[in-house]
Amino acid sequence: MFTKILIANRGEIASRVIRTCHNLNIKTVAIYSEADFEAPFVKEADESFLIGGPKVNESYLNVDEIVKVAKDTGAEAVHPGYGLLSENTDFAKRLEAEGIVFIGPDSGAINKMGSKLTARQTMENAGVPIIxxxxxxxxxxxxxxxxxxxxxxxxxxxxxxxxxxxxxxxxxxxxxxxxxxxxxxxxxxxxxxxxxxxxxxVIEDAHHVEIQILADQYGNTVHLFERECSIQRRHQKIIEEAPSPLLSESTRQHMGDAAIKAAKAIHYKNAGTIEFLVDESQNFYFLEMNTRLQVEHPVTEQITGIDLVEEQLKIAYGEKLSFSQKDLTINGHAIEARIYAEDPKTFFPSPGQITAFNPPIGTNIRHDVGVNSDYKVTPYYDPMIAKLIAYGETRSEAINYLIDALIDYEVEGIKTNIPFLIDVAKSKAFNEGDTRTSFIQEFMIKQ
Known part of the structure; x- marks a missing residue:
């Protein structure tokens, strides 16, 4: 296994990757901008290096400086997290040329799926339904x-x-x-x-449902079932859950098979996600492929017991998958709510100083967090500050745990979307599983 990796990201996903690396006794190197010098992930890593100014193009997108830090520290691999450089073909190629492992698919697969047009053409040729x-x-x-x-x-x-x-x-x-x-x-x-x-x-009254896949370098590809991601504002997800309350077992199987077919069509390796739109009759259509770890990956981890970051590391190191499709089962239900520093009525970002931050404690909740008390939320990055994941034996149980945890969630000094998340989780439509992509638009009209 790798002895040291560099994490080319920030915030909660950097902390998330560091946690798994430490569990595997892998040393971690963090990079940070001038705006992030007091962020939790900077202190959690074994080594941390200032990479540039507060803007992303001055720091987290500075490929030359990232590669220099990786080489200077002896990092054998780079984990890109999500966003930023995670789906950047040139970055993956640069690492390949430098002899540094990119923890993700090869640059060819990223390139094919980086263009939505090329992705549509590839999926149609592979026999995957497209819109x-x-x-x-x-x-x-x-x-x-x-x-x-x-x-x-x-x-x-x-x-x-x-x-x-x-x-x-x-x-x-x-x-x-x-x-x-x-x-x-x-x-x-x-x-x-x-x-x-x-x-x-436009597929009207659609659900946004995605399939998580893992593929190694030896032709083994599995899916880890689906995530329902229909509750979105400005086409960005807010609440995700696994499994989907919409899918029948037959549709679940057919979508899983289609996702594996899609991954194999581009000889995909590592973790990835095939996104679909699903109509009320459970016809499904390829939307796009994300060639990286997803923000919402924790809900899949909770229902399968698989650490997706650990699997990414093992695959990138050249190991075979240690399980097959028949070994994977759905256990219980998990729901993730993204905590944003934003006005809950307008969804506008709310940067500022956090004066108190106390996530609730409970056996059926998980926190993936990128901030702490006294952290300053800046306008330079995405305003998501944390993710709350609730899980139970049933969907109703998971919803109840989610609501209780959101009510007990303490963030002071800035506005957050927590009040909105509580209202959504308590709504009749959400509890009935009526979570189409039009959910928030219709929900806001009723308020």
Missing amino acids: PGTNEPVESVEVARKIANDIGYPIMVKASHGGGGIGMQIVQDGTELEKAFESNSRRAEQFFGNGTMFIEK
């Missing part, structure tokens, strides 16, 4: 209008290289199309350096 739409770049508003008329409104305009909800928008009719197409293309160019757009039909 009706275009498999080629849409070059102009005029072409977009013709395609939209052919497949019918509502449609989704999407940036091929977008992510995190950036560069995508639902369009209800032709009057919205020109502005939506051009503004999202500009935004994608600004954030991702590529403004290529395509169009998909």
